[in-house]
Amino acid sequence: MTPRLTARQFDHAEQLLLPEWVMLRDGPVRGYGVLLGGGKFRDVAPVAVLLDRHPGIPVHSLPRTLLMPGFIDTHHHVTQSFGKSLVFGEPSEIFRRVWVPLEGCLTSEHLYMATKLSALEALRGGFTTVCDAGTRAGGTLDAVTGALADTGIRSVVGLICNDAGGSAGAPSFTEIQRRAEAHIERWGGNRLLQPSLAISIPEAATDRMLKWVADVCDESGCMFQTHVNEHLASVERSIEQRRRRPIEHLHHLGALNPCTLLAHATLVTPEEIAMLRDSGAAVSYNPVASAWKGNAVAPAHLMATLGIRIGLGTDGTRGDGFRLLDHAEAAQRYAFGLAVGDSSCGAGWRWFDRATQGGADVLGMGASTGEIAAGKDADFLLLDLDVPEMTPSWDLTWELVRLANRSQVMAVFVAGKLRLLDGWPVDWDGRALVADVAAMASAVVDEAPIVKLHGLSQACRAAAPNAGTAR
Template sequence: MNMLKDMHERAVLLVPDKVLLPDGVHSGLGVRVERGRITDVGPAGRFSAEALPTIPLPRRLLMPGFVDAHHHVTQTFGKSLVFGEPSEIFRRVWVPMERHMDAEAIDVAARLAAWESLRGGFTTVADAGTRATVGMEIVADAVGAVGLRCVLGVICNDLQGGQAVATEAQILQLARHHLGRWDRHPLIHPSLAISIPEAASDEVLVAVARLSREARVPFQTHLNEHLAAVERSLVATGLRPLQRLGRLGAIGPELLAAHATLLTPDEIALLRDSGAAVSYNPVASAWKGNAVAPALLLSELGVRLGLGTDGTRSDAFRLLDAAETAQRLTSAMASGDSSAGGGWRWLDMGLRGGADAVGLAGKVGEIAPGAHADLLVVKLDIPELAPSWDLEWELVRLANRDQIESVIVQGRLRLDRGLPVDWDGEALMDRARAIAERIAASAPIQRIDPCASEHRAQWKARQEARRP
């Protein structure tokens, strides 16, 4: 039985071998947790007078849960349907699929996404909104039941294909309703979203950005991700997407720009000067992007940065590796920068940087008094870390999700060795398989590239044809 199972019922002292704090890895510390919060951190011996129930964690690292700064929790059923596909798969796969998902499908997809995120070490995700027609409470209830903290976006588009589909008044009514409905939910934090700037009129872009700013919540949008979207914006408005936001005054600290891979020098300056945040999504760039965000440059210039999966692969340690590798291959190697961020930068981006980007700075992504007790217990007694010389770098390059023994959110144990502690994971997977098959069969999904087996057969046929 995991000793952490009942920790939410009383104040406890966690005494791990090592603790990851904002300034690095420390030994000999205790972390006091009560009522879902971290209440104190200090030398373990200092807590002896309190006679707290103590949970020793030998040969373990206690670290904050990671923050996924850009996710799509209702797109879980797509997965390998989009492998090998060209850019802008949202038009051919995600939108058709989500619009054919009923309440049951959304519930199961969101639960599955939440479980995957927790398994991968993410205790908080920022969801950019669903195009399904069901109510947002279904998504909130699903991720909350699994135990994932979610910055939940509601899509505020008023245009579709350049045609109006809602009035500004209707959009603002939707937005205000969403902002006011989660006050008592311990794991749901509201956000407003516009899918891409071209999906909103100038008036709605300005209004949604202003409302986000006033409510102090993130304004999420996919920005400067694909060449096609940049060119459509230029044709329609004479401005690139980010330039358009800047011209309208719809950019500020509330902006959470997903991707931002295609940036001109003046756009980089605009991000820096406005205080906007960027979700750097390296796996998405590798799988279906036109470019990689210049994360090292943005970081050096002081642009706020988090790491996002874009719903690709919910594995935080592999995301750290991808973040560092993408920068090494696209910029650091050419300039002889062998450090490429020094290791710690990617950890910080996946933790405190992500928390700041999604509007939860000081509340998640760090072990500090007052923060939510959203924690990971990571096994260190493995061959890959014997010997261990620089644990922060090793977490970026060598760690994997199999080392995550316990996932704690709001002071409650949610997963034990990847498995849920209070609900049936096998039953959820069975439901997911059946429902996903139904949705994929009915939705007008358009794939361009063949599946792997067909691709192999085509390749073999070409080889045979070339033989003399």
């Protein structure tokens, strides 16, 4: 039986955790444990070796438990949580009708609360790292970074550097440069928060800005984020404005490099795939976004096979790492595998790896997180295996992809610190946050000039032909 956990039992400077299973880089193993200390995995070895090496250290035996790396969300929109269920069933490019109007109405207080809610959802879903693509809300990022710091989640925070297609009051090129350099200087070297520069879509920036952002990110080692080739409208807009598709245009400018992170990349030509491979640029594969509002599914299995660096992203859809894994494999099977008789589409392990160590590599964090290994930061989950869904167990990796769910997440640790226990924070009031957001979000959404093209589900049901005849 899985033991009941308490926050107090993990309150030690050093401690040995002995779960039934440990998920190592090459797969799950039994009979291993970890030594935690100073926020890191100090040792990872067979249990007998650990006990011999480290006598006198507090020991926690965790039968029927898996210790696994935390999930890494390589593409999120942490300030959009107030409107997450407004976009169900909406056509593509909802950013124009929902997200830009909503974010334009967010005060610093709203930004703090929306970000904190997103971080709580992510932690509950097993994510220990989130990469935010930047907010279009005005003001500074202090509310966003403050909320992320208060929840303790590891994060990448993007600063939007759009300088084209905006209003007359948009900041100048020089002002954007100043803000970007200050953002990198302020957060560079921070243990839990990593700076990034972002351009919403390539069409939202001048060629000069695209090249400058790509170059400064390459020089400083931070990520340059942008959405590319997600929707037909965006691809066609780029062709009309630049006579090139988005990825082609970035390649033409020399704006693709190992610090470039491209979100979505669903509508890609063979030539664009070659550009990604040859440049070292990374892709955030967002399969739930494809299911909910995309025009296509990124050929992520093909990209990974060709050596393109791939991470998984939620796009802010829902903070659930296990459902993201399930969608990552299923989307490849529906879009590509069925037609050629590929019944595994990565054999499960590929998507688990892309959600953990692959995501860390994509974000430039591979030296510090993404796997259970000595010297790495202790970002991990304790997962309850004593559940019907995981019994009997024959192939744990596949089971994590297709059967596991976030209700099994017993505890979430970031940099060795317990952040969540049984779904709730241990050092701040998550339920109070939920109550406050429920009271706040309605007024914000009512004020925002949001345009929905479809009514809420009950209105659609009432308007449907013969809606009242089915019982």
